[in-house]
Amino acid sequence: MGTDGGDLTVATSDLRRSFGAKVAVDGVDLSIGRGEIYGFLGPNGAGKSTTVRMLCTLLRPTGGRAMVAGFDVARHPLEVRTRIGVALQEAALDDTQTGRELLELQGRLYGLRSAEIKTRLATVLALVDIGDAIDRRIGTYSGGMRRRLDLAAALVHNPEVLFLDEPTTGLDPVSRRSVWYEVRRLNRELGMTIFLTTQYLDEADELADRVGIITGGRIVAEGTPAELKRDLGDDLVVVELVGDTLVGDSPVGPADGGGDAGGHGEQRSVAGLAEALGRLPEVDGVVVEQGRLVVRTADGPAALSPVALALHRLGAPVRGLTLRTPTLDDVFMELTGSHIQQEEERQ
Amino acid sequence: MTSTGLPLPSLAAAEASGDAIRARPSGYLRDVATVAGRALRQVPREPASVLPAVFVPAFFYAVNLGALERLAPSSVDYKAFLLPMAIAFAVTGMSRAPSLVTDIQSGYFDRLCMTPVRRGALLAGLMVADVAVVVALCLPVLVVGFSVGVGFRTGFLGVLAFVGFSALWGFAFTGFPYAVALRTGSPAAVNACFVAFFPFFFLTDGLAPRHALTGWFSAIATYNPITYLLGALRELISGGWQPGALLQGLLAVAGIAVVSMSLALLALRSRVRHAA
Numbered sequence: 001m002g003t004d005g006g007d008l009t010v011a012t013s014d015l016r017r018s019f020g021a022k023v024a025v026d027g028v029d030l031s032i033g034r035g036e037i038y039g040f041l042g043p044n045g046a047g048k049s050t051t052v053r054m055l056c057t058l059l060r061p062t063g064g065r066a067m068v069a070g071f072d073v074a075r076h077p078l079e080v081r082t083r084i085g086v087a088l089q090e091a092a093l094d095d096t097q098t099g100r101e102l103l104e105l106q107g108r109l110y111g112l113r114s115a116e117i118k119t120r121l122a123t124v125l126a127l128v129d130i131g132d133a134i135d136r137r138i139g140t141y142s143g144g145m146r147r148r149l150d151l152a153a154a155l156v157h158n159p160e161v162l163f164l165d166e167p168t169t170g171l172d173p174v175s176r177r178s179v180w181y182e183v184r185r186l187n188r189e190l191g192m193t194i195f196l197t198t199q200y201l202d203e204a205d206e207l208a209d210r211v212g213i214i215t216g217g218r219i220v221a222e223g224t225p226a227e228l229k230r231d232l233g234d235d236l237v238v239v240e241l242v243g244d245t246l247v248g249d250s251p252v253g254p255a256d257g258g259g260d261a262g263g264h265g266e267q268r269s270v271a272g273l274a275e276a277l278g279r280l281p282e283v284d285g286v287v288v289e290q291g292r293l294v295v296r297t298a299d300g301p302a303a304l305s306p307v308a309l310a311l312h313r314l315g316a317p318v319r320g321l322t323l324r325t326p327t328l329d330d331v332f333m334e335l336t337g338s339h340i341q342q343e344e345e346r347q
Numbered sequence: 348m349t350s351t352g353l354p355l356p357s358l359a360a361a362e363a364s365g366d367a368i369r370a371r372p373s374g375y376l377r378d379v380a381t382v383a384g385r386a387l388r389q390v391p392r393e394p395a396s397v398l399p400a401v402f403v404p405a406f407f408y409a410v411n412l413g414a415l416e417r418l419a420p421s422s423v424d425y426k427a428f429l430l431p432m433a434i435a436f437a438v439t440g441m442s443r444a445p446s447l448v449t450d451i452q453s454g455y456f457d458r459l460c461m462t463p464v465r466r467g468a469l470l471a472g473l474m475v476a477d478v479a480v481v482v483a484l485c486l487p488v489l490v491v492g493f494s495v496g497v498g499f500r501t502g503f504l505g506v507l508a509f510v511g512f513s514a515l516w517g518f519a520f521t522g523f524p525y526a527v528a529l530r531t532g533s534p535a536a537v538n539a540c541f542v543a544f545f546p547f548f549f550l551t552d553g554l555a556p557r558h559a560l561t562g563w564f565s566a567i568a569t570y571n572p573i574t575y576l577l578g579a580l581r582e583l584i585s586g587g588w589q590p591g592a593l594l595q596g597l598l599a600v601a602g603i604a605v606v607s608m609s610l611a612l613l614a615l616r617s618r619v620r621h622a623a
Contacts, residue, residue, distance in 0.1 A: 056461055081463045082370040092454035096392045096446075097385070108381040109462040110370035120368055137392075153458070157370035 007034045009069060009161050009193040010055060016063030017050050024050040026217035027064065032195065032210075037187050039208025039225075040197040041328065047217040048197040049089060052165045055195070056086045069160045082110065085159035089166045091150035095139035099130055099149050102138060103156050110157035120156050127182055128152040144175035151182065161193045162186065168203060176203070183207055201328040213332060220335045229326040231334075235300025236326055237307050239277075239293040241270065242317035273316050282306050287333065294330070372463040382464070382472020383479075386443045390480060396445065400437050400484050405491050408433035412495070415554065423556060424585055430492045431580035432553035434509075435573065437488050438481040438517035439548070440541035443473045444524035451532040451618075460619060470615050474521055481517030485510045497584065505583045512583070512596065516576055519600045520544075522607025529614035553577050572599035 010032040017025040025047045032038045042048050053059040055068050057077040066073045069083035094102060103124065107117035125134060128148040133141065141149065147167060154162060164183065168176040184207065186192045198204050204211050205225045213221045213228075221228055274286040274293055282303035285296040297303040300323045311318050373381070390397060411429055419425040450456040459469060489506070499505040524540045531537075550567045551574040552560060560568055568574050579596025582589040 058457055058461060078372060078463055081461055082372065084461070086458070086461050088454060088457065090454050092458040094385075094450070094453070094455050096389045101385075101388065105381060105385055106462070109373065109378065109459065109464045111373040111377075111463065112368065112370065116368045158368050159370070 008032060008067070009034045009036070010038070010067070010195060012051075012055075012064065012066040014064035015051065015054065015061055015066050017047075017054055017059060018062050023217055025054070025061075028214070028217070028219055030212065030219075032193065034193055035187070035191045037183070037194045037196060037207055037209045039204035039211040040195065040214060041199070041201065041204045041211050041332075042197075042214040043199060046214045048199075048214060049165055050217075051214070052086075052088075052163050052195070052197055056084060056163055057081055082157070083160045084163060085154035085157065085161070086163045087147075087150045087154045087165065087167055089169065091143075091146040093138045093141075093146060093150060093153070095137065098137055099134040099141070099152075102149065103134075103152055106153050106156045112157060117156070120158060124152040124155045127155065127185070129178075144171055144178070147171060147175065147179060148182075151179070155186070159192070161195065164194060164196045166197055166199065168198070168200065180206055201332070205328050211328065213328075213335060215336050221331065225328060228328065228331045231331070234298050234325070235296075235303070236324055236330065237295040237297060237300060237303055238322040238324065239273075239295065239307070239311065239316075240319040240322070241273075241291055241293070242319045273311070273314060276314055277307060277310055280306050280310060289333070296326075300324075370463065372465075375465050375468055378464045378468035379472045379475060382468055383475040384472075386446070386473050386476035387479060389443070389446055390476075393446070397441070397480065397484065400441050401487050404433040404437035404488050407436055408488065408491060411554065420556070424497075426492070426495050427497045427584045428556070428581060429554070430488070430497055430584060431577045432548070433488050433492075434485060434513050434580065435516065435548060435553070435577065437484045438513050439520050439544070440524060441481055441484060441517055442477045442521040442524045444521075444528040444537045444540075445534055447473060447525065447528045448532055448534045448537055451528070466615060466619055467612075470525060470611060473525065474518060477521045478514050478518050481514045482510055485513050499584055500587045501583050505588075508593075509580060509583045512576070512580055512600075515597075515600050515604075519604035519607060522604070522609075522611035526607065526610035526614040529611070529618045547571060547573055551577055572603055575599035 008031055010030055012028055012030040015025060015028040015030075016023070028047070028051055030038075040048050040051065050059065054061050055066055055073060057073050057080050060074055068080045071079040071083070073080050097105070100121070103121055104117055107120060112120065128151060130145055130148055130152075133145060138146065138149065151164075151167070154164075167183070168179050171179065180203070183194060183196065187194055194207075196204070196207060208225060210222065210224050211228060212219050223231075270288055270293070274288050277283055277293065277295055278286045280303070282299065283295055283297055283306075287294045287296070295303065295307055304321065304323055308318075308321060311321075408429060411432075412426060415429075416425045419428070447456070450459070456469075460466070489510075499509070501508065523544070524537050527533075527540045528537050550564065551571050552568050553573075557565070557568065557574075575592075575595040576599050579593050579599075582592040586592065
């Protein structure tokens with residue numbers, strides 16, 4: 001479901017939040033249309049969860065403005081709370097209750113009458129697929145079941161906007177896929193707007209209509225996954241090198257009028273290899289990464305042979321050549337100069 | 348797209364019957380009842396939180412009776428004299444504050460705060476549940492008292508007033524552990540709360556009649572509000588309906604309640620003040 005630009009469900013303007021001297025969110029602007037799945041992508045500590053907590057009325061912004069479902073989160077938090085569902089990073093549940101008791105309690109706190117709660121439970125239980133365990137104590141649930149129950153609790157009151165803060169962190173691949181399926185289903189069948197924060201690039205790629213990439217409290221890029229990847233070029237040729245030959249780490253752009261990528265047998269540093277490949281007419285740019293070269297090109301199949309020949313002439317110790325399309329990780333690398341996992345380790 | 352592999356029904360179809368259902372703020376009393384209901388459901392599932400309050404006061408009552416009864420003047424019915432102290436021990440500090448700490452630590456408190464529930468109801472609901480538990484805890488101690496021959500000069504109404512007074516005291520005190528829970532989010536600090544107040548129970552005429560107290564001990568007991576709580580309870584057992592003693596007891600409980608509730612409400616405000 002795409003963006004309806006004239007019907008924004010989440011809109012922020014210069015949204016800021018500081019904790020003492022530390023600026024966690026530094027002027028975030030968001031415009032999310034009704035029925036959209038918006039992926040908020042960034043490493044740990046980038047400001048994702050702080051942004052979500054402000055949008056969910058758990059944290060007051062220290063600057064800027066945020067509107068959710070048509071209401072200002074600072075001025076009308078009660079109106080916002082009745083219209084949003086939230087599943088935070090850690091499944092926030094009460095282990096002493098059964099799943100059913102927890103959902104019924106949620107329903108009552110949202111002002112639903114008994115008959116309404118019964119109706120809503122039928123709907124959300126059809127979604128979360130917990131089976132007979134719904135009448136067991138939550139303390140006995142597996143991680144995946146806790147996530148699904150958390151999701152059900154966020155949906156009991158039929159919210160307009162669903163915030164999912166890293167919904168699959170810590171889940172096994174099967175449970176992750178299951179959550180993805182449920183998110184898609186909610187959006188497709190009910191038209192629910194979904195704000196999804198994630199540190200998993202494949203998750204954003206799989207689910208989001210649009211993606212905002214945040215790092216250091218600022219959004220550094222925004223668009224559909226396809227748009228973001230298209231900006232990098234249509235294809236990537238990844239050159240895996242043998243041994244620890246890394247010398248340089250700078251992106252190298254295409255050279256003017258190049259064609260000669262160096263003489264046969266000439267030994268070069270990795271930076272030199274990148275520079276030489278960058279002079280090929282088929283190549284749009286080269287990025288040096290840990291032990292490999294990533295060659296951007298508009299036409300991967302056409303560039304593969306020239307790149308391979310050039311590497312042969314240069315005597316490069318090549319372990320493998322891979323042709324693939326760009327991923328959001330490549331986008332993140334292009335924008336921040338590091339991979340998302342490296343950024344997490346740094347922070 | 349990955350399927351769960353299960354024949355799940357269409358959400359749209361399920362939604363059709365409940366599409367008009369939308370959240371709205373509930374009434375304050377309904378919020379309180381909902382929070383209290385959850386708290387009461389938890390009690391039998393965490394028996395360790397109440398069992399000590401059943402057995403320790405009964406044990407304390409039996410031991411003190413055995414050790415001190417012969418020392419008491421013959422004019423004093425020591426079995427009746429000691430019963431208020433046992434009740435005060437049973438109900439003081441009986442609160443759901445430890446479970447509130449668990450909610451804070453697990454993030455469930457945040458989930459509750461993201462609902463339209465009134466913030467005050469989150470606290471009031473727990474306190475209502477505490478009062479119900481306190482009333483229940485009075486019963487075994489009273490049974491022990493009756494079984495050793497304690498009788499109420501004020502009759503059945505006096506027993507009800509005795510339980511009511513105890514419940515009021517339990518309610519008045521419970522603000523302290525909630526204040527600590529909300530301020531610190533620490534289970535150890537909550538547990539320490541009762542220990543911190545423990546000496547105040549002994550600096551009273553709970554174990555010996557007032558006229559038997561001397562010096563600094565007597566002076567402290569005179570200004571200790573718990574002395575007047577115990578005095579009111581004692582009058583209901585052996586003195587009859589004494590308006591002066593009952594009023595003093597009520598004022599003492601009210602004074603403690605004002606202090607503890609103020610601290611609890613300030614702590615709640617502090618806990619949620621960063622929220623929108």
